[in-house]
Amino acid sequence: MSTTETTASGVGPVEGGYSVDNPAPYIEAPRQRTRKTPKSTRGNFEMAAWLFMRLSGVVLVVLVIGHLLIQLVLDGGVSKIGFAFVAGRWASPFWQVWDLLMLWLAMLHGANGLRTVINDYAERANTRLWLKGLLYTATVFTILLGTLVIFTFDPNIR
Amino acid sequence: MPAGTLYRGREGMWSWVAHRVTGVLIFFFLFVHVLDTALVRVSPEAYDKVVATYKTPIVAVLEYGLVAAILFHALNGLRVIAVDFWSKGPRYQKQMLWTVVGIWVVLMLGAIYPVLGHAARELFGS
Numbered sequence A: 001m002s003t004t005e006t007t008a009s010g011v012g013p014v015e016g017g018y019s020v021d022n023p024a025p026y027i028e029a030p031r032q033r034t035r036k037t038p039k040s041t042r043g044n045f046e047m048a049a050w051l052f053m054r055l056s057g058v059v060l061v062v063l064v065i066g067h068l069l070i071q072l073v074l075d076g077g078v079s080k081i082g083f084a085f086v087a088g089r090w091a092s093p094f095w096q097v098w099d100l101l102m103l104w105l106a107m108l109h110g111a112n113g114l115r116t117v118i119n120d121y122a123e124r125a126n127t128r129l130w131l132k133g134l135l136y137t138a139t140v141f142t143i144l145l146g147t148l149v150i151f152t153f154d155p156n157i158r
Numbered sequence B: 001m002p003a004g005t006l007y008r009g010r011e012g013m014w015s016w017v018a019h020r021v022t023g024v025l026i027f028f029f030l031f032v033h034v035l036d037t038a039l040v041r042v043s044p045e046a047y048d049k050v051v052a053t054y055k056t057p058i059v060a061v062l063e064y065g066l067v068a069a070i071l072f073h074a075l076n077g078l079r080v081i082a083v084d085f086w087s088k089g090p091r092y093q094k095q096m097l098w099t100v101v102g103i104w105v106v107l108m109l110g111a112i113y114p115v116l117g118h119a120a121r122e123l124f125g126s
Helices: A045-073 A083-090 A093-121 A125-152 B011-041 B044-054 B057-085 B093-124
Strands: none
Touching: A045 A093, A045 B057, A045 B093, A083 A093, A083 B011, A083 B044, A093 A125, A093 B011, A125 B011, B011 B044, B011 B057, B011 B093, B044 B057, B057 B093
């Protein structure tokens, strides 16, 4: 574009008219954030999910390996497990909290893992929608059922 | 299935594949496990009946497989955290994987008697 004879365009002459005493009008940079810019609607969900996998993972290593030791290794292994054994353990708030925390963290950790797997392998948007709908339904149901069982456990049910 | 499912085919990729497979298996077991434990709200008999099947030799082998999946996922998960947060993690990822495999083998050898012992006694007499 010529800089000397642009009179018909909307820009006007760039050289010649402006000086220190007569500065060019300030033009805001494109895409600069101002007070009028709408807030991003995307958020940091994926970063939070990534961090959650690592934090819950460390806690789950302790909770789950402890759980395996108690249930499958110590004191006769799987042979001793029965209603009486469960009643004995859930008589203590410590093991109730242990199992509750393990349930919530493991279910959310697993659900987020499977969400990633679905996003990776289900190529059609509709397939992803249905698989994730099924995943979230099953996850919410299982977390609520497990929580209810821990809180309403009755050793004298019979 | 997306085209090109082989990425680089070395330790980094195969540990990632194993982490996925074990993770999905453990998650599906978790659903079943919460449901079977929920039977304590039905009756002691219903719970004990289902747990009795967990004490059979065939399920003992499945339990050994579950322990294998959980221990690998746990140890390799700690390796992933080290790769992400430790400044030298990416450089030592291969050495860390072989450390994971070594600890896993030792723990799996140690789990043979506690997890499979009762099945062996049932099959071959004590």
